[in-house]
Amino acid sequence: MQAKRADSAPATDDQATNTPDSAKGPLESICLSCGKRLPAIQRACPDCPSALLRADYPVKPFQPTNHPGIFRFADFLPPTGTHDTKIGPCVYRSDALAAKLGLANLHIAYNGYAPEKGAWNLTASFKDFEALPTLLFLREHGINAVSLASAGNTARAFAYAGALLGFNVHIVIPEALLPRLWIPTPTKPALALDCVHVTAVADSRDYFKAIELNQLIVREFGLTDEGGARNIARRDGMGTAVLEHARLTGELPRHYFQAVGSGTGGIAAWEASLRLIATGEFGAGVPQLHLAQNAPFAPIHDAWTHGKTIHPNADIDDQLRRIDEISAAVLANRNPPYGLVGGVRDALHETDGRTYAVSNAEAAFAQAMFEEAEGIPIGPEAGVALGALRQALEHNALDPNESILLHVTGGGESLLRRDYDLMQLEPTLRIAPKKVTPARPRPPPRPLPSLAQLSTSAARPGDEPAQATAKS
Numbered sequence: 407m408q409a410k411r412a413d414s415a416p417a418t419d420d421q422a423t424n425t426p427d428s429a430k431g432p433l434e435s436i437c438l439s440c441g442k443r444l445p446a447i448q449r450a451c452p453d454c455p456s457a458l459l460r461a462d463y464p465v466k467p468f469q470p471t472n473h474p475g476i477f478r479f480a481d482f483l484p485p486t487g488t489h490d491t492k493i494g495p496c497v498y499r500s501d502a503l504a505a506k507l508g509l510a511n512l513h514i515a516y517n518g519y520a521p522e523k524g525a526w527n528l529t530a531s532f533k534d535f536e537a538l539p540t541l542l543f544l545r546e547h548g549i550n551a552v553s554l555a556s557a558g559n560t561a562r563a564f565a566y567a568g569a570l571l572g573f574n575v576h577i578v579i580p581e582a583l584l585p586r587l588w589i590p591t592p593t594k595p596a597l598a599l600d601c602v603h604v605t606a607v608a609d610s611r612d613y614f615k616a617i618e619l620n621q622l623i624v625r626e627f628g629l630t631d632e633g634g635a636r637n638i639a640r641r642d643g644m645g646t647a648v649l650e651h652a653r654l655t656g657e658l659p660r661h662y663f664q665a666v667g668s669g670t671g672g673i674a675a676w677e678a679s680l681r682l683i684a685t686g687e688f689g690a691g692v693p694q695l696h697l698a699q700n701a702p703f704a705p706i707h708d709a710w711t712h713g714k715t716i717h718p719n720a721d722i723d724d725q726l727r728r729i730d731e732i733s734a735a736v737l738a739n740r741n742p743p744y745g746l747v748g749g750v751r752d753a754l755h756e757t758d759g760r761t762y763a764v765s766n767a768e769a770a771f772a773q774a775m776f777e778e779a780e781g782i783p784i785g786p787e788a789g790v791a792l793g794a795l796r797q798a799l800e801h802n803a804l805d806p807n808e809s810i811l812l813h814v815t816g817g818g819e820s821l822l823r824r825d826y827d828l829m830q831l832e833p834t835l836r837i838a839p840k841k842v843t844p845a846r847p848r849p850p851p852r853p854l855p856s857l858a859q860l861s862t863s864a865a866r867p868g869d870e871p872a873q874a875t876a877k878s
């Protein structure tokens with residue numbers, strides 16, 4: 407398939423080279439509960455299953471390199487090597503939207519696709535920042551296949567990165583969400599499309615069902631789970647939006663606005679800020695997190711602002727009904743890493759954070775306002791983020807003279823379609839589980855049982871899907 411504008415479109419978005427950076431030593435993580443140091447490839451502390459690990463990069467002056475994309479921040483990314491790509495954070499100072507909102511110092515992190523602004527995320531969302539560092543880091547540890555569940559944008563990012571790097575990516579996605587699973591097909595470099603494997607959960611629209619099936623596949627077939635919030639490469643990739651703001655302005659923003667599903671982007675922004683503060687060059691104040699969700703499905707907002715407990719498996723039909731109502735479908739996560747040590751609650755607590763519930767109408771209004779002012783489109787999730795900023799201003803929750811970073815986490819799909827042919831990814835398997843449960847632990851080798859015996863083999867009841875955890 408040919409790129410639509412091979413002459414002027416960014417056909418050479420990536421160079422398929424992997425440049426080792428010998429200055430980096432073996433990376434360790436620190437358990438945020440007990441302080442134990444662990445190899446950075448590990449996803450959880452053996453003693454503290456409810457705590458996140460955080461990568462412990464050497465403290466040195468903040469010195470972005472001249473890489474064109476995300477790997478200009480290789481000092482704060484887990485892989486030793488880098489990849490020459492234009493995919494990377496795009497931050498610019500806003501004039502028009504700032505004027506409309508009455509703000510004196512607004513920066514926009516536009517992490518979709520808008521070459522006019524210098525934004526080259528080829529799957530139109532900031533998930534591209536997670537996929538490349540994750541796959542490179544896994545490869546450096548001898549792992550060449552990864553499995554993940556996704557509701558759309560994460561799958562696109564990992565599928566594209568896998569095809570780019572020749573890294574096997576196995577995606578589990580609810581069948582109803584398959585239309586969101588596409589990737590662009592640039593003329594250069596050649597993509598290894600046979601590295602992308604898709605399993606659809608038949609007749610399902612439930613992301614959580616895909617998570618359960620993926621966890622079962624990972625456990626039973628010995629694959630490596632992508633890891634979700636526990637994957638430091640994902641968090642630190644997302645945190646590069648804050649690093650780019652610091653590179654351009656020499657400062658941390660006072661306020662950070664983002665729409666969240668899992669809330670991991672909020673954790674990432676907080677952690678990136680702590681790393682910059684540790685250099686001694688950025689003062690001591692962390693940005694205040696302003697995390698937005700799309701009403702009527704806003705479990706993080708309900709937990710932080712209204713004190714409600716998050717129950718991913720309670721009244722699932724009602725949760726799915728509310729998920730169906732929201733326009734920013736990528737924000738629907740029933741089981742965010744809220745209460746983990748170092749998780750969303752801690753990030754909000756440590757930054758004096760606020761949360762928001764933004765209606766579809768508010769998000770749509772904000773989307774139109776952004777496009778009119780800035781001349782580029784944003785996705786509904788970014789409309790939710792801007793809707794939250796408007797709510798904060800209406801309620802005098804911030805000083806309009808203070809510095810604000812608005813993270814547009816997705817947008818520009820129409821521009822991507824203008825410049826590229828997009829390839830719809832089709833499932834290689836359709837699985838129709840009534841209930842996703844593991845069978846009994848594998849018994850020791852013995853003669854094959856009879857069919858009658860097989861039919862009485864019971865599944866283990868009540869096995870709750872765990873948070874994504876490390877494979878030992």
Ligand SMILES: [Zn+2]
Pocket residue numbers: 437438439440441442451452453454457
């Ligand atoms: Zn620990």
